[in-house]
Amino acid sequence: MKKNFARKAAALSLSIVMVSGIAACGGGSSDSTTTTDSADLANPEKPEEITVMMDTIITAENGQQDVADKYEENTGIKLSIEQPDHNNYYEKVTLSFASGTPANVIEVGSTYYPEFANTGVLWDMTDAWDQTTENCKNIIDEDYVDALRIDGRLYGFPMAKGNGTITYVRQDWLDEAGLALPTNYDEFINMLRTFKQRGEGTIPYTAAGFMNNNETPYEIYLREFYQDASPDFVYDEASGQYIDGFAQENFKEALQRMRDAYQEGLIDAEIVTNKTSTCRDKLYSGLVGVMNYWAGSWAQKLEDSVQNADPNAKLTAMPAIEECNYIERVPTAMVITAAADNPAGIFKYFIMYSHDGGEGQMLFTHGVEGKHYEVKEDGTTVALGYYSNPETLVEKSFYAPELSITEWDDPIQLDERIYSSLETFEADRVFASLPLTSDVISENLANLNTVKGEVLANVVHGNMSVDEGLEDYQTRASGYVDAILADLNGGE
Amino acid sequence: MADESKTTGTIDYDSIVIKKPSLWVRAYKYRYFYIMSLPVLAVLFVFHYWPMLGIRYAFSEYGLRQIATGQGPDYSVGLANFERLFSDSFFLQSLKNTLILSLVNLALSMVCSVVIALMINEIQHAWGKKFVQTVLYLPHFLSWVVVASIFTLLLSAGADSTGADSTTVGFINAILLKVGIIDEPVAFLSSTETWRGVWYIANRWKETGWGTIIYLAALSGISPDLYEAAEIDGAGRLKQTWYITLPSLTNTILVVFILNLAKVMNVFESVFVFYNDLVYAVSDVIQCYTYRVGLASAAPDYGYSTAIGLFKSVVSLILVTASDIVSKKIRGQGIV
Structure with a gap:
């Protein structure tokens, strides 16, 4: 993309020079560029x-x-x-x-x-x-x-x-168990284990799929499990090159965390077939202890809906645990x-x-x-x-x-839960950057994401080990990954 | 000779030449029929033949950039889209899945629809027949999204991946657990071993009733005299079905089969609402593949999408033509 924009910029500069030249020569020809002049813009x-x-x-x-x-x-x-x-x-x-x-x-x-x-x-x-x-x-x-x-x-x-997603926790379940909101991953897993012990029918943690496949950032859900890992291509400051996030050591650790939690019954067994609406319905039915979902107006909607099933239910938008941040989309x-x-x-x-x-x-x-x-x-x-x-x-x-x-004086006051969830979110969020684009990425990304989704799901479901999964990924995805990395890093 | 015939009053029919009216005279005579057919021809041309001009994009690079810059399709790429197509393992996998899913489903649909139609035909009470037909037709009017939701609920393996908590499992797993057929819930929709079976069942549940309509119409056209004669000859119900009903239905079965064969590459929605990351290997079909690499992409590649569409059409054409030829060889008649 950078290469393309460099070309565009060069072409634009050249056009401007040429157009200026024609104008300076007193040419009466009309300006055929689409640039709007300053007077028009003002x-x-x-x-x-x-x-x-x-x-x-x-x-x-x-x-x-x-x-x-x-x-x-x-x-x-x-x-x-x-x-x-x-x-x-x-x-x-x-x-x-x-x-x-x-x-x-x-x-x-x-x-x-x-x-x-x-x-x-x-x-x-x-x-x-x-x-x-x-x-x-x-x-x-x-x-x-x-x-x-x-x-x-x-x-x-x-x-x-x-905006972005934040982790909502059943505060009333926490209170009953005498637990405070978790501040790190160990406490987070301990909370899920405690929720699981509430008895049959309880889903400690639900989500719709492991990778947000259609929209970036792909790792916006399941924040506590992904932590600093990303399945996408990421810029490595040290080498000054883009690298494949899916093949990095921190992603391997994230895979292991998801697999362990799933195998222990802490993550909804139907995560692969869940839609976001299914997850909400499960939460509304009072079955779910923890769910990662949008901050803001959803804080009010989710809690009101849970309370329809259980008037004593209380949802809290949890501050991010120390190992992770929430992500604000572009x-x-x-x-x-x-x-x-x-x-x-x-x-x-x-x-x-x-x-x-x-x-x-x-x-x-x-x-x-x-x-x-x-x-x-x-x-x-x-x-x-x-x-x-x-x-x-x-x-x-x-x-x-x-x-x-x-900054404007909005005369309509919203529900307090909306503001507080956003405040919690913004205290712990990092900004996502715009997704990378190029012709090569467009040509390869759909298939690459299909491989990623398959490997992730199979590893977490226990159909293959983490190492086997990553080996399978290398075998099947290397063509797509190499092409994209060559394109991204070739333009540096 | 001519003079003799005149004098004797006999007519030489061989010498009579009936002058056929000219094309224009005939066209004028049937002008109202031609006028009535014009809208149909116009629709056929505008919606079926005119779009065929788009086939040329299959041999070009054509995306938003070409549109934005106004340069139009770049035909210099030649067969590049087809080279990409046949070197893509996901495409080949989706082609294989499309053929397996569609052809098995087609075979099942023929068998189920004919058998159910025969059974409905045996119902004597008019109201009973109507009731059964109504119940069987209803699923056809449900959208695939609703059907997928129903099956997902029925087949749910529960929310506990350890299988220890069976309170959230769906109806089918609950029954199988209760009867003792299985020890732990089966994830029917996320297992490569069971997914296709579920998909076939869902398809038959939704479409079998609707598929019986044409066979019931054909059954009503069989002359009762044939059954009467067979009965006099001592044929029972089964023999009547085998020797009268089924042969009478053969033409209808053949026509429906060949027409449905033309659509085998078009399976999309029923798969799209059922598949997931765990079952791509057995469920990904060409239409879903096209959707992912084409329409769902931020940079749609119309050249590549058209190449896939053209390939699909060619395969469908081959299947229909081949089955028609086979039909002509075996039965002496086809439909084309």
Whole structure:
């Protein structure tokens, strides 16, 4: 990828030199580059309509059109929202690129963002961000913007913090056993053993699979078992080269930890066939002692749901044990597609507007007054129920309020558990970096991850020893690994 | 001679030439039929023939980069996509699994559907017959996701990997443990030894009832005179089935078999909802492989995906043509 970007940068520089040369020579030819000049970036034309493709925006049955109408009322710009089915979202996104008529703005997760940027389908918003005078510039946490930079260039703008998973523990079970929250791996395993002794039907620890196969970081779940190991390619500071995390000694130790815990009956036996929804259902049924899941609003949802089955149940978001950290994902980005007619205008009137710390931020965080929230007589602002389920309060219209990356006075106070889980998470988290991309990686990664998933599952299930598993991995994966490493390190 | 026939009043039929109307006259005469067929032809062309032009991408490098830069497919790669395909062990494994799963499932579907159709046909009471048919058809209307959830619950080996805690095992394991057939729960869905069996059963449970419809229709078309004559000749139920019913169904069975053979490479959803990391070796099929390397990737490779699709179509064509030829050789007739 670096090689590609170096080439791109060289080509861009060359183009700029050539274009400048033509201009300096007094040539009257029009500028054919797609670069928007500074005047346009500072004061772009207001678009008449903006088309967006979003995954996590409030659904149509819960007032999506109300948000679009309010946006049009506020800005005079028509907003057309397309929201494909969540399970097929990225298929639709890539197909929309392939069709040549993608939406102007698309919500893109960090797994896909660098690949899209690499292929040139995204508009480079670096200069627009650098030159903007909108309020967003004053109130945003720039670390989250920088997290999306690729070789210094910005192809997407963060929607909210990346968030990550944290380990939830049945506090009431701990209290009954007279145990404190574990602070290291030995105490953690001891806690699981204690939970197992509660009797038949208890699942000390549940998860959906050993490797988060579809999204990076792959090791975001099962944090206590992975610890410092990663199945992905990692940059080795000492050698200045990328190495295969799966083949390292710390990964071997992680495999052994997972295998031992599984064989002892501490990890859910159905981990391979579990979906995340299955894990949640088991937790809600009061069967599960420990589960690693998303921090933030899930802290409230999980505990409320467990309490439906057992009113005395209590879930605690546990600080990371000393051997591991939690991982914060790279934020999901809002990208402007290269095919958009007026990208600078879209950047200003949609992206900057939605992070303005005022009217736009409120609209894209909590929705429309009277529809999704209301201001009471005493001046407090409270969320209203969803149209489709009035019993449940509207969490967000688009941006998760608890994960806001701007400093603004959010009038709606959320449940305390949401803030406290995030506080615990942020105290012990490290930031993930953008996934590596290149043509060679794209060609080999699917098969490589299949091998990794098979080896991991077979070792943990006891179908092979750790050494046998790693030997099998070397045999089957070396072709893919060698090709990727040669590509990654060849560009250094 | 001609004069004689005129005088005698006889007609020389051999000399009569019936002039066939010209093509345009005939076309005009049947113009309304042709107009009515136009929408069908248009749909056929737009949705079946026009997309075939996309086959050319199989011989190109074509992904988002080519689209973004506007340069279009790069045909200089020639057969590179096919070389990659046949050197990929995962593809070859998925091809083998596709053929095994689909062909065994096809054979089972023929046998089960015919047997069940014959049994339904024997039910005398109209309401009883309708009830049984309704019950058998219902699973067809469930999505594969729901079917997978049902089977996962039924076949669960429980949450305890040591097998000591059997309280969370599914219904099937509980029964087998109770009866004493097994000593510890069996992980049916995560064992390479049992996965295919479960998949076949799930497929038959979902689709057998639906598959009986065409055979029941064929059975209703068999003349009762044949059974009456056989009965007079002393043939019992079994012999009537063997010598009258089954031969009468042969054509239908053959047509259904050949048509289903064309679809053997298309198995996807039923596998996708059932497979997992432990059973790739016996479950990974071409469509799932394509999904992983193609659509589920952040950088879709349309050239490679098209090459896989073209290969699948060629295999299906060979299977259908071969079975039709075999049918013609054995029975003297095929369907193509």
